[in-house]
Amino acid sequence: MTSLDKASDKTPGATQTGSSPTSTPPVVNSGISKNLESLKNGLGQFYGKKVADYAFRTSFNDDVIEVAKEEVGNVLRYLKNESQFDFLMDVCGADYPDRKQRFEVVYHLFNSKNYQRVRVKAKLAENESVETATKIWQGANFFEREAFDMFGIKFEGHKNLTRILTHHQFVGHPLRKDYDADRQQHCSTALPVHFEPDPTWNPAGRNLVPLNIGPAHPATHGTLRVMAELDGETVARANVELGFLHRCFEKMAETHPYNQVIPYTDRLNYCSAPLNNVAYCKTVERMLGVTIPPKAQAMRVILSELSRIIDHFVCIGANAVDLGALTGFFHLFTYREKVYSLFEKLCGARLTVSLTRVGGMAQDAPQGWYQDVLQTCKEIREGIDDLDTLLTGNKIWIQRTQNVGKISAEKAIAWGYTGPCLRATGVPLDLRKATPYYGYDQLDFDIPVGTNGDVFERYLVRVEEMRQSLKIIEQVCKNIPEGDYTIRDRGIVLPEKKDVYGNIEGLMNHFMLVIKGLRPPVGEIYDATEAGNGELGFYLVSDGSGRPYRLKVRPPCFAIYQSFYEQITGGPVADVIAILGSMNLIAGELDR
Amino acid sequence: MSATASTSTSASVDSSIEELSKSFAFATKLDDLVAWGRKNSLWPMPYGTACCGIELMSVMGPKYDLARFGAEVVRFSPRQADLLLVAGTITEKMAPVLVHIYQQMLEPKYVLSMGACASSGGFYRAYHVLQGIDRVVPVDVFVPGCPPTPEAVLDGIMALQKMIAEHKPRPWKDNWKVPQYDKLG
Numbered sequence: 001m002t003s004l005d006k007a008s009d010k011t012p013g014a015t016q017t018g019s020s021p022t023s024t025p026p027v028v029n030s031g032i033s034k035n036l037e038s039l040k041n042g043l044g045q046f047y048g049k050k051v052a053d054y055a056f057r058t059s060f061n062d063d064v065i066e067v068a069k070e071e072v073g074n075v076l077r078y079l080k081n082e083s084q085f086d087f088l089m090d091v092c093g094a095d096y097p098d099r100k101q102r103f104e105v106v107y108h109l110f111n112s113k114n115y116q117r118v119r120v121k122a123k124l125a126e127n128e129s130v131e132t133a134t135k136i137w138q139g140a141n142f143f144e145r146e147a148f149d150m151f152g153i154k155f156e157g158h159k160n161l162t163r164i165l166t167h168h169q170f171v172g173h174p175l176r177k178d179y180d181a182d183r184q185q186h187c188s189t190a191l192p193v194h195f196e197p198d199p200t201w202n203p204a205g206r207n208l209v210p211l212n213i214g215p216a217h218p219a220t221h222g223t224l225r226v227m228a229e230l231d232g233e234t235v236a237r238a239n240v241e242l243g244f245l246h247r248c249f250e251k252m253a254e255t256h257p258y259n260q261v262i263p264y265t266d267r268l269n270y271c272s273a274p275l276n277n278v279a280y281c282k283t284v285e286r287m288l289g290v291t292i293p294p295k296a297q298a299m300r301v302i303l304s305e306l307s308r309i310i311d312h313f314v315c316i317g318a319n320a321v322d323l324g325a326l327t328g329f330f331h332l333f334t335y336r337e338k339v340y341s342l343f344e345k346l347c348g349a350r351l352t353v354s355l356t357r358v359g360g361m362a363q364d365a366p367q368g369w370y371q372d373v374l375q376t377c378k379e380i381r382e383g384i385d386d387l388d389t390l391l392t393g394n395k396i397w398i399q400r401t402q403n404v405g406k407i408s409a410e411k412a413i414a415w416g417y418t419g420p421c422l423r424a425t426g427v428p429l430d431l432r433k434a435t436p437y438y439g440y441d442q443l444d445f446d447i448p449v450g451t452n453g454d455v456f457e458r459y460l461v462r463v464e465e466m467r468q469s470l471k472i473i474e475q476v477c478k479n480i481p482e483g484d485y486t487i488r489d490r491g492i493v494l495p496e497k498k499d500v501y502g503n504i505e506g507l508m509n510h511f512m513l514v515i516k517g518l519r520p521p522v523g524e525i526y527d528a529t530e531a532g533n534g535e536l537g538f539y540l541v542s543d544g545s546g547r548p549y550r551l552k553v554r555p556p557c558f559a560i561y562q563s564f565y566e567q568i569t570g571g572p573v574a575d576v577i578a579i580l581g582s583m584n585l586i587a588g589e590l591d592r
Numbered sequence: 593m594s595a596t597a598s599t600s601t602s603a604s605v606d607s608s609i610e611e612l613s614k615s616f617a618f619a620t621k622l623d624d625l626v627a628w629g630r631k632n633s634l635w636p637m638p639y640g641t642a643c644c645g646i647e648l649m650s651v652m653g654p655k656y657d658l659a660r661f662g663a664e665v666v667r668f669s670p671r672q673a674d675l676l677l678v679a680g681t682i683t684e685k686m687a688p689v690l691v692h693i694y695q696q697m698l699e700p701k702y703v704l705s706m707g708a709c710a711s712s713g714g715f716y717r718a719y720h721v722l723q724g725i726d727r728v729v730p731v732d733v734f735v736p737g738c739p740p741t742p743e744a745v746l747d748g749i750m751a752l753q754k755m756i757a758e759h760k761p762r763p764w765k766d767n768w769k770v771p772q773y774d775k776l777g
Binding site: 251 | 688718
């Protein structure tokens with residue numbers, strides 16, 4: 001753990017080319033990264049002169065290609081087919097009302113061979129549309145519907161461009177800058193059972209029974225709604241409805257100072273709140289160009305891994321409960337409580353801890369905390385072994401989960417799977433190994449993978465991941481670096497209370513930072529970490545003010561959930577519950 | 593309290609009171625007896641929608657164990673429950689579903705609002721979040737916190753038990769009408 005302070009975490013702020021969100025960014029083709037240079041040449045060979053109109057930039061180490069809206073489809077196809085950008089991680093919109101073409105569609109692509117990322121952007125005016133990416137990646141479906149819902153951006157050729165997060169009586173598009181954050185619109189009814197339009201659908205001669213599950217059903221974990229039509233015991237077709245927990249995270253982020261966004265991130269994936277804190281702060285820190293001290297990195301790693309363990313506890317526990325095995329749930333919650341106690345010792349809160357700050361941690365760990373962590377790890381390890389004997393060899397558990405919800409690696413990638421569900425298909429993609437941060441490359445741990453991606457293997461992957469997380473925590477805890485728990489940059493981190501009350505500099509510093517807020521440079525950035533469910537990404541646009549101009553979350557389970565209808569169609573209705581539980585859908589993250 | 597309690601209300605003959613007092617019996621009002629039964633056998637329906645739902649799992653879990661307070665039987669059908677535990681943010685989209693669930697519960701029925709979001713919208717002063725479930729259903733107990741600790745939820749349950757035992761009037765419940773969504777403000 002000596003070289004936690006990784007060079008790759010440092011951001012060369014000098015490469016920033018200054019794209020002001022309110023004015024058209026200057027086309028700068030100089031100073032672009034090598035990767036982007038080769039992409040540019042490749043695109044040039046493929047499309048010839050047209051490429052002269054594209055803008056290539058590397059800002060904050062992110063590669064960006066700006067193209068005209070008519071070219072989006074071509075460029076995405078090229079990047080997927082010729083440049084091996086196999087993952088479409090995110091599609092989102094952004095609104096710049098001062099511009100002539102006020103909207104931007106932003107695509108984030110990822111290459112799982114060399115871990116390269118690229119951002120493709122296109123500008124759109126109101127009433128203009130852009131070609132849908134759903135024909136290139138199936139997984140663009142929900143993301144494009146969300147961009148339509150939030151901004152009113154139209155995607156030509158999308159089969160079902162309807163609202164996804166807001167309710168069906170909602171008027172307007174809430175993430176547009178001219179929509180007030182607190183303007184509520186009430187909803188008086190729930191939609192009847194409905195399905196996506198499908199021209200090939202032919203129910204003739206079948207006696208189909210509609211079935212509605214949720215949103216208030218025990219197996220839907222609160223707020224998911226699954227609608228199906230049954231042919232006997234078999235699901236003939238299915239659909240899902242989202243948005244029952246759409247709490248407007250992104251709008252809230254735009255109306256709060258950077259540090260006040262942290263409590264909102266807690267409530268994204270509330271089963272593993274610290275993972276979200278870390279992901280968000282890491283994004284802002286990269287934009288600010290600061291590297292947090294080794295001790296803060298170590299603390300974040302410990303918190304992240306503890307969170308990953310308790311996230312998997314809830315997933316496995318709930319999955320087992322839904323299939324009738326209540327013991328597992330009670331058993332795992334005993335250990336979850338032990339981790340809560342650790343969090344409580346650290347900061348006073350159990351679930352929503354908010355204990356990272358931009359620049360480091362909120363406070364140092366109390367004396368003896370790392371010993372407590374090690375002790376708890378020991379107990380959890382025994383707990384996981386018990387779980388193993390309880391479920392892994394259990395005949396009923398195996399029969400209910402094996403060969404249920406099978407998915408191939410290619411399909412999973414097309415849908416945008418990441419995390420344990422992807423690794424269960426045999427793809428060893430884990431951002432902790434692929435693009436290590438916080439010294440993960442110095443630690444000894446393995447990435448468990450499966451072979452056929454069914455519910456049983458998702459479970460096995462999660463169990464093994466918990467063991468690996470324990471291994472990571474133990475390595476870090478035994479080797480905690482000396483030093484401060486936060487950086488001491490006056491423009492970023494509040495001074496300590498004793499200085500605020502004790503001397504005038506501290507007082508003034510506190511006052512100025514609270515009034516002005518920390519202000520990252522103008523620009524935009526995408527940063528991702530490996531969360532409990534997969535790639536948790538934040539796309540942050542800063543206009544240089546004290547609040548994010550736009551903050552888009554790339555929620556891992558949102559992408560996975562898109563494939564749900566396909567996973568359950570043709571199978572027995574009992575498997576619906578097994579598959580739903582194995583996807584670990586956390587409504588806070590799904591609906592935001 | 594022993595099993596003979598149920599027969600004690602009929603004991604009105606003076607001469608037998610002396611006899612009875614030597615056994616395990618005692619005299620009470622029928623209303624009190626019913627209230628005693630009600631408060632100690634709440635059947636909760638956990639309506640967990642968000643983070644509070646996870647804390648509610650802890651309340652039900654081995655460490656805090658809500659069963660100790662008689663609320664052992666968790667029901668997921670509103671028709672079998674008499675306590676609606678609303679744990680988590682209720683969005684505008686969810687509000688009609690919540691009302692529907694509440695209407696399906698049989699009398700007597702109680703509502704506990706767990707956490708800041710359910711009680712007031714919390715720090716989500718936002719376009720898609722209902723600013724407190726008391727706008728659409730009558731709430732008996734509000735439990736503050738984001739999320740409340742399991743101890744706080746147990747405290748809320750005990751407050752409700754006290755309310756039931758004391759026959760506290762509940763005008764919010766008696767005057768409740770199905771919400772008019774265009775008049776919610």
